[in-house]
Amino acid sequence: MAGGDGSDAALVAAVASGGVVGTALRYAVARFAPVAAGTFPASTLLVNATGSAALGLLMAALARPGRATERWRAFAGTGIVGAFTTFSTFAVEVDRLFAVSRAGLAVTYVGLSVVVGLGAAAVGLMAGRRVWRLVDPPT
Numbered sequence: 100m101a102g103g104d105g106s107d108a109a110l111v112a113a114v115a116s117g118g119v120v121g122t123a124l125r126y127a128v129a130r131f132a133p134v135a136a137g138t139f140p141a142s143t144l145l146v147n148a149t150g151s152a153a154l155g156l157l158m159a160a161l162a163r164p165g166r167a168t169e170r171w172r173a174f175a176g177t178g179i180v181g182a183f184t185t186f187s188t189f190a191v192e193v194d195r196l197f198a199v200s201r202a203g204l205a206v207t208y209v210g211l212s213v214v215v216g217l218g219a220a221a222v223g224l225m226a227g228r229r230v231w232r233l234v235d236p237p238t
Contacts, residue, residue, distance in 0.1 A: 106169075113170045117178015125183050137199045140192040143185060144212055150184030151216040155223020159231055 125146060132142035154176060161172050189212060196205035 109170055110173045113174040114178045114181075117174040118182040119178075121179040121182025121184075124179075125185060129188075134192060136195060137201055139204060140189075140208060143188050143192055144208070144215060147184050147189065147212060148215045148219040150180050151219040152223035153183075154180050155220040155225075156227040157223075159224050159227025163231060163235070 128142055128146050132145075134140040134142055157172075157176050157180065161176065193205050193209060196202070196208065
């Protein structure tokens with residue numbers, strides 16, 4: 100972040116406005132597909148996998164030289180994707196599964212979350228790189 104020239108405030112505003120979008124999307128998923136106590140939290144896994152893939156796509160798009168401002172990265176990556184994905188809900192769900200003696204399901208959920216999240220991010224990054232090579236081939 101830059102200092103003293105107003106750009107800090109602009110970055111905070113970009114993150115906050117992106118966060119509004121991401122939080123609203125996350126809330127919509129929670130309302131549409133709530134997780135019942137003691138059951139596999141598929142909707143949270145889907146949200147985090149989707150967010151990981153989106154972050155991979157964003158990394159491919161925003162890493163291109165001269166294509167994205169710091170403000171855009173703050174808005175889309177930190178704001179939207181950061182607010183949409185949810186480590187806190189993931190942690191609470193794991194704790195709740197252990198609390199109702201569903202340790203096997205909790206461990207499965209943790210393992211799947213890591214593998215699916217990393218895999219989705221990699222797929223998003225690879226897909227984004229391919230798309231950008233087609234849209235804007237190197238000269």
